[in-house]
Amino acid sequence: MTEAAISIRDLCKTYAAAGAAAPKRALDGVSFDVPRGQIFGLLGPNGAGKSTLINILAGLVNKTSGAASIWGFDIDAHPRNAKASIGIVNQEILFDPFFTPVETLEIQAGLYGVPKAKRRSMELLRAVHLEDKAKAYARTLSGGMKRRLMVAKALVHNPPVLVLDEPTAGVDIELRQQLWAYVRTLNAAGTTVVLTTHYLEEAEELCDRIAIINHGRLVANEPTRTLLGRAQEKVVEVTVDRDIATVPAARCFEKVETAGRLLTITYRKDVANAGEVLAAVQADGYGIVDVSTKEPDLEDVFLSLTRSAG
Numbered sequence: 001m002t003e004a005a006i007s008i009r010d011l012c013k014t015y016a017a018a019g020a021a022a023p024k025r026a027l028d029g030v031s032f033d034v035p036r037g038q039i040f041g042l043l044g045p046n047g048a049g050k051s052t053l054i055n056i057l058a059g060l061v062n063k064t065s066g067a068a069s070i071w072g073f074d075i076d077a078h079p080r081n082a083k084a085s086i087g088i089v090n091q092e093i094l095f096d097p098f099f100t101p102v103e104t105l106e107i108q109a110g111l112y113g114v115p116k117a118k119r120r121s122m123e124l125l126r127a128v129h130l131e132d133k134a135k136a137y138a139r140t141l142s143g144g145m146k147r148r149l150m151v152a153k154a155l156v157h158n159p160p161v162l163v164l165d166e167p168t169a170g171v172d173i174e175l176r177q178q179l180w181a182y183v184r185t186l187n188a189a190g191t192t193v194v195l196t197t198h199y200l201e202e203a204e205e206l207c208d209r210i211a212i213i214n215h216g217r218l219v220a221n222e223p224t225r226t227l228l229g230r231a232q233e234k235v236v237e238v239t240v241d242r243d244i245a246t247v248p249a250a251r252c253f254e255k256v257e258t259a260g261r262l263l264t265i266t267y268r269k270d271v272a273n274a275g276e277v278l279a280a281v282q283a284d285g286y287g288i289v290d291v292s293t294k295e296p297d298l299e300d301v302f303l304s305l306t307r308s309a310g
């Protein structure tokens with residue numbers, strides 16, 4: 001099927017003025033599609049409008065104008081089908097602390113009208129490694145366990161699209177790896193995943209495609225690899241055969257730093273290649289002992305995009 005998992009067209013949201021605060025345009029004509037079957041990253045600095053967008057999809061915030069559909073269901077024309085097609089894991093951990101995880105999932109399944117015969121609470125708890133806590137009070141779970149329970153809760157109605165809003169904020173590295181692994185497993189089994197994150201390495205590691213919003217506008221929407229390719233600055237570290245007396249200069253060097261026998265040279269890959277940079281060092285009379293290069297990361301792209309759009 002070619003239809004998008006989520007389709008957003010010219011979406012706008014202005015929050016009404018409250019007290020002394022002026023009206024706030026949180027989304028300003030955002031359009032993009034989340035292709036089915038992908039892990040899609042929605043990135044942006046604080047206050048960019050990510051939560052507003054997700055809350056509109058969840059039916060928690062009313063859009064001002066524009067259109068959105070989930071799994072082909074327009075959120076205005078077919079709100080129930082749209083809602084049934086998406087599971088959302090919010091930033092805040094929300095559930096009744098006096099229910100056990102299995103009860104929490106059963107209640108959630110009831111809210112979504114999932115018939116008893118079709119419920120799979122234990123299966124979900126197993127998937128998020130909470131099987132042995134199935135009958136513990138939710139309030140006795142650790143932070144990481146609660147977060148995993150939130151993921152299971154979002155999946156009770158078996159939605160084709162799962163949205164994770166900052167899934168690993170404040171989560172330790174080990175648990176973050178576990179969550180990533182689970183997201184990959186879900187995706188491999190066919191679930192389209194949308195995640196918002198502040199951790200660029202998370203997006204880089206997990207996402208097939210990344211959209212970046214800044215000040216309520218879309219500033220990028222590309223496959224992760226293409227986006228990374230946009231970072232033009234590369235760094236090459238060169239160890240030379242003697243102490244550096246004068247800093248070498250060449251037109252293809254953007255920036256040069258020296259420490260003992262180590263030269264750290266920044267160049268633009270649209271201007272030069274590593275061979276030319278090394279040749280320029282040799283032309284200055286240095287012998288090259290060792291070379292290493294550093295690939296640009298998403299942070300470089302993100303900063304340059306959000307800076308220029310800001």
Ligand SMILES: Nc1ncnc2c1ncn2[C@@H]1O[C@H](COP(=O)(O)OP(=O)(O)OP(=O)(O)O)[C@@H](O)[C@H]1O
Pocket residue numbers: 015016024025026044045046047048049050051052053
């Ligand atoms: N209920 C509201 N009333 C008024 N303004 C709001 C409301 N909710 C959000 N905003 C404003 O809209 C803008 C976008 O907020 P939003 O929470 O969508 O951003 P975000 O990208 O999710 O940020 P974060 O990463 O910090 O969660 C911000 O300037 C925010 O202050």
